[in-house]
Amino acid sequence: MPKVKKSRTINLYREPDETKLLKEVAPMYMRASKDSLIDDFFKALREIWEDRFPGSITPVHGAEAEWRRSIREQMIWIGPIHGKDYGAQDFDDWQYRMTIDFDRHRRRTDYFAYARLGRLLQGHQYNVVVSDEMRARLEKSPEERLQEVIQQLEEDLEAGIYFA
Numbered sequence: 001m002p003k004v005k006k007s008r009t010i011n012l013y014r015e016p017d018e019t020k021l022l023k024e025v026a027p028m029y030m031r032a033s034k035d036s037l038i039d040d041f042f043k044a045l046r047e048i049w050e051d052r053f054p055g056s057i058t059p060v061h062g063a064e065a066e067w068r069r070s071i072r073e074q075m076i077w078i079g080p081i082h083g084k085d086y087g088a089q090d091f092d093d094w095q096y097r098m099t100i101d102f103d104r105h106r107r108r109t110d111y112f113a114y115a116r117l118g119r120l121l122q123g124h125q126y127n128v129v130v131s132d133e134m135r136a137r138l139e140k141s142p143e144e145r146l147q148e149v150i151q152q153l154e155e156d157l158e159a160g161i162y163f164a
Contacts, residue, residue, distance in 0.1 A: 017125060021052060022071070022078050024106070028094035029075045037095075042068055044098035051100050052107075052125035104129045112138075 025045060032041035046064075049057065057067050096102060108129045111121050115138045127135075137145070156162075 015053075017123060018053065018056075019078075021048070022074055025098065026075065026078050027091050028098055031091040031094045040095065041098065042071070044095065045071070047100055048098065048103045051103065051128070054124065 025048075029041055032038055046057070046067075057063055091097065107125060111126050111130050114121050120135070120138060140148075
């Protein structure tokens, strides 16, 4: 019986939020690759990854290298597909975009965009960027929010505050 070569399979499955992040950073990966700054890209991505998904990269010997290898393999597929939508040349500022502050701003923007559509995004990555107070306000129904506005207007009228 002839020997059959084992093919190394690439695990392209990730959690949906992880895949979404990889699609978001694909143009930056393409630019970093073009600029020969892949190590800088992975350092920045690791910080963002840990901020979004704390503890997902286990502190076991070799886990970091395995994580980088799996991300690199996925970017081989995702990068050209999602990176070409923007073009690597459009991301001269990719190092700024790959900061936790910029990423948190991007998550906050996503959260409010989905909230306007009535869909509240869940999970740690959104909990750290949206305050509990703001989340509680958004979780109220439109009728509840309208009732709060009416109540505030009535209180203002009683206090002698008038709007022209």
